[in-house]
Structures are given as structure tokens and as C-alpha cells.
Amino acid sequence: MTTAASLPLVSIExxxxxYDRRAVLRDIDLVVQRTDFVGVVGPSGSGKTxxxxxxxxTVRPVRxxxxxxxxxxxxxxxQVGSVDWNFPVTVSEAVxxxxxxxxxxxxxxxxxxxxxxxxxxxxxxxxxxxxxxxxSGGQQQRVFIARALVRRPQLLLLDEPTSGVDVRTRHDxxxxxxxxxxxxxxxxxTTHDLNGIAAHLPQLVCLNGEIVGSGAPSDVLTPDxxxxxxxxxxDVLDHGGxxxxxxxxxxxxILPFRRPAG
Amino acid sequence: MTASLLEPFQYGxxxxxxxxxxxxxxLCGLIGVYVVLKNMSYIGHGLSHAIFGGAxxxxxxxxxxxxxxxxxxxxxxxxxxxxxxxxxxxxxAAIGVxxxxxxxxxxxxxxxxxxxxxxVDALLFGSILGVSLGDVWLVAAxxxxxxxxxxxxxxxxxxxxxxxxxxxxxxxxTARVDALLMTVLALSLLVTMRVLGVVLVAAALVIxxxxxxxxxxxxxxxxxxxxxxxxxxxxxxMYLSYFLDISSGATIVLVGAALFTVVFxxxxxxxxxxxxxxxxxxxxxxxx
Numbered sequence: 048m049t050t051a052a053s054l055p056l057v058s059i060e061x062x063x064x065x066y067d068r069r070a071v072l073r074d075i076d077l078v079v080q081r082t083d084f085v086g087v088v089g090p091s092g093s094g095k096t097x098x099x100x101x102x103x104x105t106v107r108p109v110r111x112x113x114x115x116x117x118x119x120x121x122x123x124x125x126q127v128g129s130v131d132w133n134f135p136v137t138v139s140e141a142v143x144x145x146x147x148x149x150x151x152x153x154x155x156x157x158x159x160x161x162x163x164x165x166x167x168x169x170x171x172x173x174x175x176x177x178x179x180x181x182x183s184g185g186q187q188q189r190v191f192i193a194r195a196l197v198r199r200p201q202l203l204l205l206d207e208p209t210s211g212v213d214v215r216t217r218h219d220x221x222x223x224x225x226x227x228x229x230x231x232x233x234x235x236x237t238t239h240d241l242n243g244i245a246a247h248l249p250q251l252v253c254l255n256g257e258i259v260g261s262g263a264p265s266d267v268l269t270p271d272x273x274x275x276x277x278x279x280x281x282d283v284l285d286h287g288g289x290x291x292x293x294x295x296x297x298x299x300x301i302l303p304f305r306r307p308a309g
Numbered sequence: 310m311t312a313s314l315l316e317p318f319q320y321g322x323x324x325x326x327x328x329x330x331x332x333x334x335x336l337c338g339l340i341g342v343y344v345v346l347k348n349m350s351y352i353g354h355g356l357s358h359a360i361f362g363g364a365x366x367x368x369x370x371x372x373x374x375x376x377x378x379x380x381x382x383x384x385x386x387x388x389x390x391x392x393x394x395x396x397x398x399x400x401x402a403a404i405g406v407x408x409x410x411x412x413x414x415x416x417x418x419x420x421x422x423x424x425x426x427x428x429v430d431a432l433l434f435g436s437i438l439g440v441s442l443g444d445v446w447l448v449a450a451x452x453x454x455x456x457x458x459x460x461x462x463x464x465x466x467x468x469x470x471x472x473x474x475x476x477x478x479x480x481x482x483t484a485r486v487d488a489l490l491m492t493v494l495a496l497s498l499l500v501t502m503r504v505l506g507v508v509l510v511a512a513a514l515v516i517x518x519x520x521x522x523x524x525x526x527x528x529x530x531x532x533x534x535x536x537x538x539x540x541x542x543x544x545x546x547m548y549l550s551y552f553l554d555i556s557s558g559a560t561i562v563l564v565g566a567a568l569f570t571v572v573f574x575x576x577x578x579x580x581x582x583x584x585x586x587x588x589x590x591x592x593x594x595x596x597x
Contacts, residue, residue, distance in 0.1 A: 103478045104478075105474070105477060105478060121478065123475055123478045123479075125472070125474060125475055129472075129474065130472070131471065131472075133583065133585075134346065134470075134471050134528075135346075135522060135525060135526050135527060135528045135531050135583075136467075136471060136527075136528050137526070137527055140467070140527070140528055140529075141471070143464075144464055144467050144468040144471065144476075145468070145475075145479055146464070147464075147480070148464045150461055152459075152460055152463030152464065152529075178526040194475075198479060
């Protein structure tokens with residue numbers, strides 16, 4: 048018997064999306080289950096953000112369909128580059144705005160408790176009164192994850208959540224997402240970081256307008272799939288069971304920097 | 310000395326003018342927060358020019374000023390909102406064409422039908438002559454309506470202003486929220502235009518909000534501060550215009566500009582940093 052819990056959260060069936068008649072995604076088939084933690088990788092312009100937007104319903108497919116589970120609530124964390132860090136909002140205000148609220152502009156005691164709870168869970172409970180620009184990169188990322196979580200979603204979509212952050216922050220964000228996934232939240236994220244993020248995820252989708260490969264990193268991060276995804280030859284090394292992707296483009300060897308003589 | 314300072318309050322038209330100036334300043338300060346934070350200053354400027362065309366058409370056709378110019382203004386606002394949102398053509402270019410064409414039409418109609426130069430100047434630069442008790446009530450009604458909209462739709466207005474993409478994903482009808490804001494903006498410009506003038510009303514929208522932004526990092530405090538600053542500038546400017554014998558719009562804007570200069574100097578690098586980002590509100594989305 049099929050129960051609601053066994054149904055996928057999202058089924059993408061033969062979806063093609065286009066901007067100005069130029070297809071960005073072609074014939075995409077993808078299923079996101081309730082416990083999935085999926086990374087979408089691919090070069091710039093490969094359709095990663097469009098795929099997230101198709102799931103969110105803000106981009107309509109020109110062919111195929113996106114079927115979402117009944118009453119599905121998605122949380123969305125945009126690229127940090129799209130955030131106006133100078134906007135006059137405190138951390139609490141930024142998180143609270145995602146709650147629908149009643150007729151009154153101020154937060155109810157339930158809403159205040161929810162916001163405080165989410166901020167505490169993400170380790171930024173003491174930053175509620177701070178302006179969003181006064182935070183570190185990792186804290187800023189957590190604020191926008193908190194804003195997505197305060198809606199109590201079943202699916203969290205993140206667009207390049209670790210772009211432009213340092214190694215420590217990247218590590219923290221990845222662990223935070225793993226914890227949320229462990230607690231029952233499905234996560235789909237896009238990333239350019241093959242070694243720092245993608246190789247650590249349980250499931251990957253390689254995208255270049257169409258799905259080139261999908262599965263566990265050890266199955267997908269192969270020279271053949273990577274070359275078809277990125278259009279450039281790459282080698283994959285084994286590092287204690289973890290795949291490490293390195294560049295193999297002829298003439299693209301990175302030589303040690305040498306100061307010119309004289 | 311005291312009698313001299315209280316002299317303006319002896320005249321009914323000036324009392325009405327002061328009341329309208331305070332309300333208009335507060336109204337522009339309130340709506341100006343959204344105008345500035347959504348980077349819509351040029352829309353506010355253009356829309357006031359567009360309404361001028363409607364005002365001219367109303368005058369020529371002997372139609373009620375507020376009804377004619379109001380309908381024209383709301384239609385222009387919704388058209389501008391649609392063009393900006395859908396990026397049908399470059400928004401700057403589209404707004405430039407729509408608003409300046411409407412403004413030029415107004416000038417042409419006034420020229421063709423021989424409307425007195427003084428009336429045109431009053432509309433362009435603001436005047437308190439002819440401000441009746443009815444005008445006071447009208448501005449009060451629009452101010453109360455705008456405050457009610459901000460109060461009841463506070464969170465969705467904030468969300469749409471800060472992050473329209475995520476707001477839309479989160480179930481906010483951002484197109485409707487934008488249309489609501491544009492309608493309130495058009496009505497605000499319409500009822501404040503007579504005192505502030507077509508040319509100067511955009512400054513009354515922008516200056517209080519920018520000054521408030523330099524003083525606070527909180528959105529809710531910015532709303533209160535900008536409204537208060539607008540009201541104070543309106544009162545002071547109108548009061549000074551009586552003694553200086555210059556147009557009310559000019560004095561109100563000059564008081565605002567002086568306040569901006571003082572706050573800019575007093576808040577130092579903090580204020581400058583806060584205000585410097587006010588043109589960084591283009592939400593860059595990498596669609597790939």
C-alpha cells in the first residue's frame with residue numbers, strides 16, 4: 048500500500064525549461080524523496096538555478112511537469128550575492144518576515160518563540176538584534192537557512208550555499224545541513240565545489256542542460272561523467288575512499304609561482 | 310517678537326497650509342522608506358511628472374482635479390510597475406518615455422488652452438494658496454489610509470521590499486503587493502503635489518528616508534523616523550516659506566536638505582556607510 052510518507056516530495060518528469068526560446072534544461076527526470084540529500088553540480092549556465100526554480104514553481108516548464116507532494120512546503124536559500132546586506136533589518140526581523148503572521152505587524156509570542164528556537168538551533172540565538180551586515184559569512188548563511196526553516200519546510204533548497212566562504216565556514220554549513228537532513232528534512236543544493244561539498248554528499252546530479260549522471264559520488268565523479276558535464280578532461284584520485292577531482296586539461300598544469308629573475 | 314513668530318497662524322489659509330505640509334511630509338516620509346529601499350526614487354520622480362499630465366487634462370476638461378489626475382496617476386503607476394516588473398523594455402527608458410510624455414502633454418495642454426502661468430508654476434513648485442479645509446481632510450485621509458496599509462501589510466511589504474524572489478517563493482503575491490505600493494505612491498503624490506510641487510515632491514519622498522537610514526539599522530525604526538522627519542521638515546519648511554516669501558515646496562525640500570547635511574556630518578562614517586548602500590538594491594540573480 049502506498050502511504051503519504053512513501054510518496055516522493057517532488058517528481059520532475061521530462062521537464063524542459065527555456066528563457067526566450069533558448070532551452071536551459073532539457074528532458075529532466077528527477078525524483079526527490081523525503082530523506083534525500085542531493086547535490087546538483089555543473090558548469091555555470093548548466094541550469095542548476097533553473098532546476099531549483101522549476102521545483103519552486105517560479106519557472107514554468109515548456110514541456111513536462113513538476114509534481115509536488117500535497118501541501119509541500121519548500122524553504123529556499125538564495126545565493127548570498129543576491130542579498131542586499133545593507134538593507135536595514137536585524138537578524139530577528141529577517142527571519143520573522145518569512146512567517147505569514149496575522150493582521151498586526153509585530154510578532155506574536157508563538158512567533159517569537161519559533162524564531163528564537165530556530166536561531167538557537169542554528170547556533171546564532173544571541174545574534175537576534177544584530178544587523179545582518181555585522182555577521183560573519185557563516186552566520187549570514189545561517190540567518191537565511193533560519194528564514195527558510197521558520198516556515199517548517201519538508202524540503203530545503205539552497206543555491207550555492209558555500210560560494211565565497213572560507214573552508215571552516217563551508218565545513219560548518221555542510222555539517223549543519225547534514226544534521227537537518229538527519230532530522231528528516233530533504234535537502235537539495237547546487238554547488239561548484241566538487242571536492243569540498245559534492246564529494247561529501249550521499250547523492251549527486253551532474254547537470255549540463257540535461258542530466259549527465261546521477262547517483263553516489265563514487266559512481267558519478269568519474270572522468271567520463273565529469274568530462275561530459277564540464278567539457279574538460281578531469282582525473283579522479285582516491286583519497287581514503289573519497290573521490291578527489293583534479294584538472295587534466297592539456298597545458299593547464301598549474302606550475303609553482305616563480306618570481307621573475309632580476 | 311512672539312507676535313511676529315505667531316503671525317502666520319492668524320491666517321486660515323496658512324493654518325491649512327501648515328496642516329497639509331505636516332501631513333504631506335509625514336506621508337512622503339512613510340512611503341519614501343519603501344521608495345528608497347526598493348530603489349524606486351526615479352519612479353517617484355517620474356510619476357509626479359506623469360500626474361502633471363493628468364492634472365492638465367483635468368483642468369482643460371473642467372474635470373475634478375483629484376479624480377482626473379488621480380485616475381491618470383494610478384494608471385501611470387500601474388503601467389510603470391508592470392513595465393519595471395516584467396522588463397518589457399528597459400525600465401529606465403520606459404519610465405522616461407511614459408512620464409516625460411505625460412509631463413509634456415500637460416505643458417502643451419496648459420499652453421494651448423491659455424491656463425495662467427501662475428497656476429502652472431503653483432503646480433510645478435508648490436503653493437499654499439488655495440489650500441482649503443477640504444484639502445486638509447483629503448491629505449489626512451490618504452495619510453491615514455497609507456498608514457493603515459503599512460500597518461496591516463507590514464510583513465509582506467517588508468519581505469517584498471527586502472527579497473522579492475524568496476517572498477514570491479514563500480507564498481507572497483509580490484505582483485499584488487507591488488501594485489498596492491504603486492497605488493499608494495500615486496495617491497500620495499497626487500494629494501501632496503499642490504503643496505510640494507511636481508518638481509520637488511520626489512525630494513520629499515527621498516530625503517526623510519535617507520536621513521532615517523543614516524540614523525538606524527532597524528526597518529521599523531526607519532519607518533517611524535522617516536515619517537517624523539518628513540512631518541518636521543513639512544512644518545518648518547512651510548513656516549519659513551511665509552517669512553521668506555518663496556514657494557512652499559522649495560523651503561520644505563531645503564529644510565530637508567539642511568537636515569540631511571547635519572545628520573551626514575554628525576553620524577560620520579556610520580551614517581555614510583548606511584546611506585552608501587542605498588543604490589545597491591538591484592537583486593542580482595544568476596539564472597543558469
